[in-house]
Amino acid sequence: MDSTKEKNDSCKDDLLLRMGLNDNKAGMEGLDKEKINKIIMEATKGSRFYENELKKEKQVNQRIENMIQQKAQITSQQLRKAQLQVDRCAMELEQSRDLNNTIVHIDMDAFYAAVEMRDNPELKDKPIAVGSSSMLSTSNYRARRFGVRAAMPGFIAKKLCPQLTIVPPNFDKYRAVSREVKEILADYDPNFMAMSLDEAYLNITAHLQERQNWPEDKRKYFIKTGNSLENGKPEKELNKPSEHERSVSPLLFEDSPPDLQPPGNTSQVNNEEQNNPQTIQNSVVFGTSAEEVVKEIRFRIEQKTTLTASAGIAPNTMLAKVCSDKNKPNGQYQILPNRQAVMDFIKDLPIRKVSGIGKVTEKMLKALGIITCTELYQQRALLSLLFSETSWRYFLQISMGLGSTHLTRDGERKSMSVERTFSEMSTAEEQYSLCQELCSELARDLQKEGLKGRTVTIKLKNVNFEVKTRASTVSSVVSTAEEIFALAKELLRTEIDADSPHPLRLRLMGVRLSSFLSEEEVNKKENVHHSFHLCEDRDYETHQKNAEIDSEDCAELVETIGNPSEAESIDALSNEHSKEECSSLPSTSFDIEHCHQNSSCAVALESEDAGSLRRQELPQPHLYEEITDQVLICPVCNLEQKTSDLTQFNVHVDICLNKGIIQELKKDKVNPVNQFKESTRNTGNSGRVQKAVTKTKRSGLMTKYSASKKIKPDNPRNTLDIFFK
């Protein structure tokens, strides 16, 4: 999209600014700035959204106030010292200044809107925007005159410009066009870095080198005539030779800067091709300079897609990005690779233009009297005392016109998420259900990339636009919808319970997975974990009928992987089944010897006899209703419990860990409580972990952790897995 940062500096109202107002060139059509502000204000005032914006603004003001206070306490002594330190740093930066790379930033003009206009001639002469009544992605230049901009809700845009046509986005189409553009870009830098569908950085240093020896032939491109361009200019116009070399794209940008030389224009052809008049008709040759290369790129993009792009050329990415904005749309700008040119360019550059300086940072720095890069440099010592190290170093680099000189290949992704906005949702049932849906979607996306992670985060936004995130990290990896939901559900439950009896009034919910592990790590993890299965499922009805069943019968070492002999052994793990609450059942305890971290042990609390019994006697929900009427019996421990949900009942499991094993776990940075919480997640197909784990008692060398789980009687897989590592 076009930069949303092209906001004016003389802002009276930050909120209006944030909503995308811009200087409005007084033209025949459109609205002036004042009118735009007024209309937006009328539409937004009093809304929950607006109230929240005010709240956030107050917080920022508070931050600024704190900063000013801090500033007041700085002594000249401190400042002098800081100055020395910062200047030493600046000197080092200066010495590392690298002007040897040629970085190009390419930015498609009003991309989505331009694609829609290209493909639908009816839209060509109208103000349009792509998006929906609730949010616009981009607008064309005609609509911008009315103050209609990206990130503005469509219904407000309509008030600004009633004639506005809002086109729903066609992302598949944009992706296809983007691919065409990227094919061209790859010719100049196979390692170019795409920032989005419509933006990319290229390092053309190597291409330039190579190009110096290229014959004209390799820099020659034939001009496609308008005949093949479905929605181009009228044919007669296109066929005029004088028009040939001009833009072949539809007239998207009537306010295109006049000084701009369209790619492949006559003068350029003359420069390069004076002795070859034949080529003037239908082909164009580009030179060997960076500027020519970028003209060639833009020319090829336009030829191929009928869309225009803007570009910036500079010795680093930070400058290139700013440059591409300079002659937008359909223009380019270069900062020559010498220090003076960079400094001249930087001198009066408003810091807000720099990628990374957003609305809040701008406001904070403005409070210190800093608006331009020069001022940013002048205040470097002060900034080093008021901001974090990373921040002031970043500021210093910007103020010196420095930036990345090489394009780092984007590394592996660090998180994946889904989130959705909806009309108010207040019932827990709906919320859980939506949460589950989001988890499924996320799991599907994760599977596409084969990712597994350890941290699940939920995001909630209430109807007042207040956002909350809650995260839970486990030591194993999760990836399936069920695994993610088990954790997300608990996080959601905690939030619902916290506000109970008031419902959460939500307008957005999201689920994210992070702390990804590489494939090898995942394998290691999955093989390594000690898995203690406590399978209360298959025998619970037996237990219920016969609480006297010998625990030895249902204790079974199911699985042992790895080599126990080379084990650094875990002293013991004792499992008791709710000794206190369920005194009717003898405690179950295991001593696992030689159980190495690299091995996997699974202990099943299971009766083989019960396995054969269970099918015939599966209790039906209605049975419980009859038997208990609001009171259910835990089938394992016989504990009576009240519940309103008669299709489910709780099973309690307590685990006692001795000091040795806890130390082992801590050594591996495993929090037993978290681990237990994770372990008790649902592994059955409809069971529910009812309660988070609580550390209940510390007695002697043992620490007891308890969990309980809701189990549906008809669930064939009601297992409770507890595993460490």
Next chain:
DNA sequence: GCGGATCAC
């Protein structure tokens, strides 16, 4: 590791 914030697109 968590949660709030900021930023880009």
Next chain:
DNA sequence: TATGGTGATCCGC
């Protein structure tokens, strides 16, 4: 009637 979704990073706990 109505103000997005995804990913990254940083800071202060």
